[in-house]
Amino acid sequence: MQKEIGSFPLAPNVRFKLTKAGFTTLEDLKGITQRELCNEANLTYEETGEVLHLLFKDSVGSAGSDKEKHEDFTHKFYSAFDMSKNEKGVAAIVTFSQKVDEMIGGGIHTKKITEICGPPGIGKTQICLQLSVNVQIPESCGGVGGEAIYIDTEGSFIVERLLDIASATVNHFYSGVQENISQEEKARRKNLILEDILKGIHYYRCQDYVELLAVVNILSDFLEQHSKVRLVIVDSIAFHFRYGFDDNLGLRTKLLNSIGQSFMRLATKYNLAVVLTNQMTTKMNEFRGGNLVPSLGENWGHVCSVRLLLLWDKKERHVLLYKSSWRKDGEVPFKITHTGIQDEISSQGSSSEELDRSSILYKDLDCPPVKRPRLGS
């Protein structure tokens, strides 16, 4: 209760008036009514309301909603024990590649910002599409049962590709269902599920960085109305920030940091997984050679709690876990097929177990890779 008035985010003129009237610590203001404060400090009624609300929010809040008490970590200290209890609420969204899931601890975690970076054409957008479908796998099937927000800055969100991935996923989960219904009925039900999946993806096409900032600002309102959302994707965060900031890199850093902070806040409050994709850039080293590194600079690296790097190794796509506070680094192959993300099983030392799994998982998916005719001569 000895907390100084100055440590609260009050408007400067209000703070000045309070100090002038002799209110310096929280203790001084305890028990005072709004009207009294009005007279004493020469403030308007509105302003005093705000002051009291701000200063005594915590004590009022504890009587208020239980939800806030449990989920809002932004204003209070919690013991590590409490945190670990709360961490059980963290869910993971599977990628459909078992190896990748194992490496990153069961999938993309909620309450974390995950960055996926890689060269063009490696499959960043494909992973995002897969995740936006997978987040909707119902809890009864071991999923999260949520919805997704997809913020598209590059214009690479193509519904027909989403439909490919979504219908393959529906087929996969529906194949196990044994029901005495006709083929037509089955198809009709699958269609309904597919519709639901599409309805659970909230899309926004961002034309420039100002729009991106605005979208991030209205996210909390949207999340209040759509409590099922568990995943927010920005594909890609780099696109609008790599152009037009030549003479103002400071502004770029500031805006990126504020976006990062907003996402972190939202992720904790609403139990969201935030997935941001990033481009690669060449960083010159002293030998006049170049290294491929994620773009947006050093500072941006601190914003993300998990960084996944996608890269080519000969003809295989690989995922490299580049930064994570609780998993050890690793690298595993994956592949992208017509139906979405899968384990790369053809490569070195694939065990029969894995083969079995994939044949069970994807047995009903109707798209074997198309072989083009080849001429011998």
Added chain:
Amino acid sequence: MPYSKEIGNLLLPPRIVEALKKAKLNTCKSVLTLSDLELSKQTKLSQRDVYAVKQAVSQEVLPRSFITAYKLQLPECPPDLVIRKLSSGCPMLDQFLRGGLLMRGVTEIAGESASGKTQFCLQLSLQAQLPEYIGGLNAAVAYICTEDSFPSKRLQQLIQGIKKNKPHEASKINFSDQIYISQIGDVESMWKCVKVTLPNLLRLKKVKLIIIDSVAALFRCEYDLNQIAQRAHDLQTLGHLLHKIALDFGAVVICINQVSAVVDQGGRSNVQEKIVPSLGLAWSNLVTTRVMLSRTSYVYKETTTQLKVYLPVRKLQVLYAPNLPPNHTYFVVTPDCVRGISLDENCS
């Protein structure tokens, strides 16, 4: 632009609007680029007011709210979010490309010399003028040449071809009248074209296809080795300007690119191909769909009524695309058109 909108029109209490005006924050953009703390300092508003300001301004800036993917595929989808496609002019190639080239972002067609890049683009520029129900865009074409002069003779030949193949749809269209050609010799005039001339043309005429033949020619010769960073920066600017044009005017943007041989650096790069599209990573980050054309050693035997013609078989390879798997198909360039073939028929 919505960002220059006056703060005064927002639904905010007058005292807040006053405070914003006093701090000379007159546009939505100026408010959004400030952090909460800065805003509070500059306007002397409390945190709650700042929050209200940010919400109101954000609402004002956004033309619409989120839309579900379900609505995107229904007819009532907002027109600027509909994904339209430009047919390639050949049913077989269209099938391979899932209907044609995307009206999204920048499409790159790369290939070595004489691999059929220009032929393919000439065909597209005719196809774009056809009505929508057969895969066209019912619109004119802007063709920017940087390498060579525009191949008018070949265009006339292709026009004869398309009139022969699609007499019903093509007969009424004056094809060559609807292709606006600009010849550009240096990077400087390229900027002028992309920043001023092209947007003006698109505002005045119904142009829905833009072809740049080629981006590589300009950017590969005008920069020294020690200007690599500058080149990357300029290419990024060009890419973003083209993206913006595609978005603002709803146009298909096609850039022709050359290829370069890869020097194996021993590292773990994408060394599966010996030849890759040139201009480097800065440019490829901005390419939405990348297609590569090349010549093969096969020969296609075409039998027309009078005589037998032998045509070299070419390969069309999708390197990456948001909606297509990496795959390839084959095509030939005939006097009349560019069309897909399957390799087994009449090849040797």
